[in-house]
Amino acid sequence: MRSEILEQPRAWQRLLSAGWEAVASAARLVRDQEPAQVVLLARGSSDNAAVYGQYLMQTSLKLPTTLATPSTHTILGAGAASFPRHALVLAVSQSGASADLIQTLVAARSAGCLTMSITNDPDSPLAQEADAHIPLLAGPERSVAATKTYTTELLALRMLTAAVASAERPTYEELQPAEQVLRAAQEACSELAQRLAGVQRMLVVGRGYSYASAREAALKLMETSYLMTQGLSAADAKHGPIAVLDPDTPLLAFASRGPTSASVASVVDAARAAGAPVEVIGDGAIAGDSLPALLPPGLAPEVVPLLEILPGQLFALELALQRGNDPDRPRGLSKVTSTT
Numbered sequence: 001m002r003s004e005i006l007e008q009p010r011a012w013q014r015l016l017s018a019g020w021e022a023v024a025s026a027a028r029l030v031r032d033q034e035p036a037q038v039v040l041l042a043r044g045s046s047d048n049a050a051v052y053g054q055y056l057m058q059t060s061l062k063l064p065t066t067l068a069t070p071s072t073h074t075i076l077g078a079g080a081a082s083f084p085r086h087a088l089v090l091a092v093s094q095s096g097a098s099a100d101l102i103q104t105l106v107a108a109r110s111a112g113c114l115t116m117s118i119t120n121d122p123d124s125p126l127a128q129e130a131d132a133h134i135p136l137l138a139g140p141e142r143s144v145a146a147t148k149t150y151t152t153e154l155l156a157l158r159m160l161t162a163a164v165a166s167a168e169r170p171t172y173e174e175l176q177p178a179e180q181v182l183r184a185a186q187e188a189c190s191e192l193a194q195r196l197a198g199v200q201r202m203l204v205v206g207r208g209y210s211y212a213s214a215r216e217a218a219l220k221l222m223e224t225s226y227l228m229t230q231g232l233s234a235a236d237a238k239h240g241p242i243a244v245l246d247p248d249t250p251l252l253a254f255a256s257r258g259p260t261s262a263s264v265a266s267v268v269d270a271a272r273a274a275g276a277p278v279e280v281i282g283d284g285a286i287a288g289d290s291l292p293a294l295l296p297p298g299l300a301p302e303v304v305p306l307l308e309i310l311p312g313q314l315f316a317l318e319l320a321l322q323r324g325n326d327p328d329r330p331r332g333l334s335k336v337t338s339t340t
Contacts, residue, residue: 001143001224001327005313009178011148012155012306014137016172019156026116026132027163033114035088041068041104042092045146045216048231049153050092052212052305053161059302060161070100073107083111091117092157094141094149096124105129118156120149134160143328145224147313150216154306174303177296178310185294185311192279192291193318196250201228203245204252205237205267207260213281213305214254217312224320224327234264242267245276252315253278254308257285258301281311 038057040050050067057065068089072078083089089108091101096119106129109115117130120138127133136152155175162170196202202221206214211233218231232241234253245251251271255264265286271278280286284293294311295304320327 001145001147001313001317004141004143005147005310005317006182007139008148008151008310009175009182011136011138011152012175012178013172014139015152015155016159016170019135019137020159020169022132022134023156023159023163024167024169026134026160027167029114029116029132030088030160030164031167033088034086035063035114036086037084037088038063038065039068039083039087039089039108039113040065040092041070041089041101041108043070043098043101045150045219046092046094046153048212048216048219049150049157051215052154052209053090053092053157055209055211056157056161056302060165068104070104073104074100083108083113085112087113089113089115091115091126091130092119092153093117093124093126094120094136094146094153096121096126098126102126102129118153118160120152144330145220145316145327151306151309154212158302158306174300175306177299178307180296181294181307181310182314184292185314188291188294189311189314190318192315193322195290196277196319197322199227199248199250201244201248202250202252203237203241203271204229204231204254205234205264206231206254207234207263208258209301209305210254210256210260210264210308213309213312214252216309217252217254217316220313220316221319223330224316225323225325226330227319234260234267237267238270242270245271245274247275247277250277250279252312253280253286253288254282254312255280255286256282256295256299256301256304256308257297258304260301261285281308 280288
């Protein structure tokens with residue numbers, strides 16, 4: 001897991017260079033067919049990437065974007081008729097092997113939708129069923145906990161959205177701080193894991209694009225440290241869940257300067273009032289108890305999730321090790337999860 005976390009900047013460079021032709025081809029299909037809305041289809045970490053895609057596409061493409069509910073097609077019998085004909089249905093999956101995603105994508109295609117997939121395996125069933133496929137090019141991911149495939153999914157969604165909006169190719173310059181973030185975060189996250197090794201529950205929040213980071217960090221903490229936690233929008237946290245915060249229940253917040261920071265700050269203030277430990281991953285716009293500013297200021301909001309999740313992944317790794325767990329082999333989990 002550690003080596004794959006540290007490999008992410010190189011994986012991004014591969015996708016930006018070798019993956020651009022597939023992205024540009026998919027973007028031309030979208031522009032030609034002019035879908036009226038987007039439906040994102042995913043599970044697990046990929047579903048958290050899809051949440052990022054939902055914010056990105058609604059903001060950049062001004063298209064209504066929803067998350068699919070596969071069980072309505074695989075269990076509850078909704079059928080192809082439930083798909084709007086003029087939709088883009090975009091499946092996001094690391095393995096491309098989950099039966100419910102495949103069945104749902106097939107139903108969407110039979111309804112006349114434009115279908116696309118983003119996977120790390122171009123020979124996967126999901127890739128073969130789609131009208132167009134974007135390969136992640138992340139290389140083999142051996143750790144059960146997804147890291148480099150998650151962030152390459154974010155980047156693939158950003159590349160596709162940018163290509164549809166303007167036909168422009170994103171550059172690596174906006175991601176260059178990644179190496180600096182990784183260097184700064186390793187020691188800081190190790191020290192934080194030592195301090196929080198005994199906690200049994202945690203609340204993780206973000207807002208806007210960073211909602212995806214909150215969900216993904218919470219998932220990593222659950223699957224590697226077996227920690228009871230949940231990743232929420234800062235807005236949703238204020239509708240009840242904030243009541244769980246106390247001196248034994250830390251708050252982990254993702255926040256950088258921008259239009260959503262005030263919302264996260266209000267949750268941080270409430271956590272401090274409840275005596276809860278507070279840690280913030282961001283550019284210093286909001287101070288936590290111990291973590292330094294790990295992100296540089298001035299990042300575009302849609303770029304922040306690619307960088308802020310890096311400390312989140314390292315913290316999950318270090319906390320698992322502090323608790324005596326093997327983060328590469330979480331109990332009861334396997335690399336490919338197939339749901340129906």
